[in-house]
Amino acid sequence: MLFASLAAAIDAGAPAPDFTVAAADGKPLQLSAYRGKLVYLDFWASWCAPCRRSFPWMNAMQEKYGAGGLVVLGVNVDQRRPDAERFLAQVPARFMIAYDPQGAAPALYAIKGMPGSVLIDPQGRVVFAHAGFRDADRDELEAKIRAALPPRAN
Amino acid sequence: MHRNASSGPLLIAVAVLLGGCALQPVQPWEKGDLAKPAMGFAGDLLEERYTQHIYTSKENASGGYGAGGGGCGCN
Numbered sequence: 001m002l003f004a005s006l007a008a009a010i011d012a013g014a015p016a017p018d019f020t021v022a023a024a025d026g027k028p029l030q031l032s033a034y035r036g037k038l039v040y041l042d043f044w045a046s047w048c049a050p051c052r053r054s055f056p057w058m059n060a061m062q063e064k065y066g067a068g069g070l071v072v073l074g075v076n077v078d079q080r081r082p083d084a085e086r087f088l089a090q091v092p093a094r095f096m097i098a099y100d101p102q103g104a105a106p107a108l109y110a111i112k113g114m115p116g117s118v119l120i121d122p123q124g125r126v127v128f129a130h131a132g133f134r135d136a137d138r139d140e141l142e143a144k145i146r147a148a149l150p151p152r153a154n
Numbered sequence: 155m156h157r158n159a160s161s162g163p164l165l166i167a168v169a170v171l172l173g174g175c176a177l178q179p180v181q182p183w184e185k186g187d188l189a190k191p192a193m194g195f196a197g198d199l200l201e202e203r204y205t206q207h208i209y210t211s212k213e214n215a216s217g218g219y220g221a222g223g224g225g226c227g228c229n
Contacts, residue, residue: 047189077183106183114182131182 010109010129016041016120017108021075021098029098032124037071038148039120043106045077046087048114054133055091061145062095069122069150075100077114117141122150 010016016031016039023029031039042058044051055074062072072095078084079101088097100106109118113131121127127148130141180188187193196202 043183045183045186047186079186103181103183111182116182
């Protein structure tokens with residue numbers, strides 16, 4: 001019980017733990033439903049300043065690589081939903097948003113900092129986990145996303 | 155006998171109080187309430203940032219005072 005939540009960090013190549021969170025419309029959203037897509041999973045909160053910086057970048061990634069098989073999934077971990085909605089009114093998200101007020105999903109991934117992101121390949125394996133977001137991270141993260149995109153069919 | 159009878163409740167109280175030590179550390183995604191300005195040590199955020207900026211340069215360590223944002227560890 002004492003150390004139950006201190007799960008080891010997720011390693012690259014490990015299978016990504018599956019979870020179910022609430023989609024924006026309240027319906028359950030299961031991670032494994034996106035098998036076959038490259039999933040950029042991002043845990044964010046309204047009180048997290050770097051999250052505010054990461055949203056425009058995630059919007060750009062979704063727009064640029066969405067057709068190539070990328071799905072950006074922003075899982076909000078605010079305990080109060082109105083906090084998240086106020087944030088989204090200020091910082092619009094043009095990618096999928098889901099809600100996990102209990103924090104079960106970030107616990108599964110042993111997220112080390114906010115925002116915490118995990119790239120999950122089409123086979124459901126972890127490509128990398130990243131803590132925090134700085135503007136200087138943009139290029140490196142984008143390069144990793146591009147390298148992990150599924151090969152084009154044509 | 156008398157000693158045992160009186161130390162019983164004390165032992166229970168100690169056990170209960172020590173149980174508080176087993177609280178789990180706050181996880182990065184649970185810091186919503188801790189990130190509120192009211193939870194900071196300082197009354198003025200700008201002043202605290204200034205103080206911490208100086209302190210950081212002297213101590214080669216930063217963070218942990220609630221002035222830098224949401225516990226992302228990225229200042």
